[in-house]
Amino acid sequence: MKISIERGTLLRAVAQAQSVVERRNTIPILANVLIEAEGEQVSFRATDLDIEVIDRVPAQVLRPGATTVAAVTLHEIVRKLPEGALVQLSDDGASGRLSVEAGRSRFQLATLPREDFPVMASSEYSSNFAAPAPVLRRLFDKSRFAISTEETRYYLNGVYMHVADGETGRVLRCVATDGHRLARIDAPLPPGAEDMPGVIVPKKTVEQLRKLLDDDEAEIAVSVSETKVRFATPEITLTSKVIDGTFPDYSRVIPVNNPRRMEVDAAEFAQAVDRVATVSSERSRAVKMILDEDRLLLSVNAPDSGAAEEELAVAYADDHLEIGFNAKYLLEIAGQVDRENAVFLFNSPADPTVMREGNDMSAVYVVMPMRV
Structure with missing residues (x-):
């Protein structure tokens, strides 16, 4: 050669x-x-x-x-x-x-x-379809932060890609969760994907796939079987085994009737959380959100290192609420918001909270509260 x-x-x-x-x-x-x-x-x-x-x-x-x-x-x-x-x-x-x-x-x-040199055995793919790179990039980028790294629950160590019933019909959906937070992202269902088997794409594959999706003009050929998934452009072919396990019924942990609604500027909220979390201990990184009419107070009290608080103007018209979260989880979820405003839906200080991007239902995030 x-x-x-x-x-x-x-x-x-x-x-x-x-x-x-x-x-x-x-x-x-x-x-x-x-x-x-x-x-x-x-x-x-x-x-x-x-x-x-x-x-x-x-x-x-x-x-x-x-x-x-x-x-x-x-x-x-x-x-x-x-x-x-x-x-x-x-x-x-x-x-x-x-x-x-x-x-x-x-x-x-x-x-x-x-x-x-071992060559991965070719597989008979039961479903073949094509999707624009920006569509797949959004699905995986917005969900991958919630992938679990806990090896005992190996079936959570990836992104669950499957066909589901969305708000406006059948959608291609990616879901990831680690038990503390959850991301559910929908995209229009590409032609040919209707009978695709649901597969759990491993975290390492998701990271490798990201390199194929930088070109906004690229069309990605996707092939799926029960055991393998393949993503291909004319130049690069990425083939991966999928995780052999059953993804849990995530729909049961997404609240549908959280009555308390807060709307906030996503960038301002993320910056404020980041500032007050500076004094919190690394182990817990707990931030308390105190909500009153059109007012949010972010508070951190770390006996070893100090305290901090910051007030934000928000759209909120419900009862007084005090609820705590891991600052890292709040920042990761707020960082997914492409639109100007983030909408938080609360029930009680002990129940899961839902976050959306404005009124867009194609991206839904859930975060569990923590005691502060």
């Missing part, structure tokens, strides 16, 4: 690959990226046996072929090469070395046979 490729193009492809490989693993080949050169393009494939990413980029292929090389090492080398450099990768297939040349720099990297 012998190819010539522009440094920036190579860096983007190798960066995608090396972010998939696990830094610590007992199978040496899993630390490598599989480089395959043919025609006028080169593909870079990496896997951790749960996720597989293939990135195809244009290159001058002087001699077709394939090899595998340490992904992290190759990424570090390419990252440190000068911008605009033309990089030549060559492998004679006999020496067990990949030569990396750019300008006056020369590197020799150990390789492993391509035959040893």
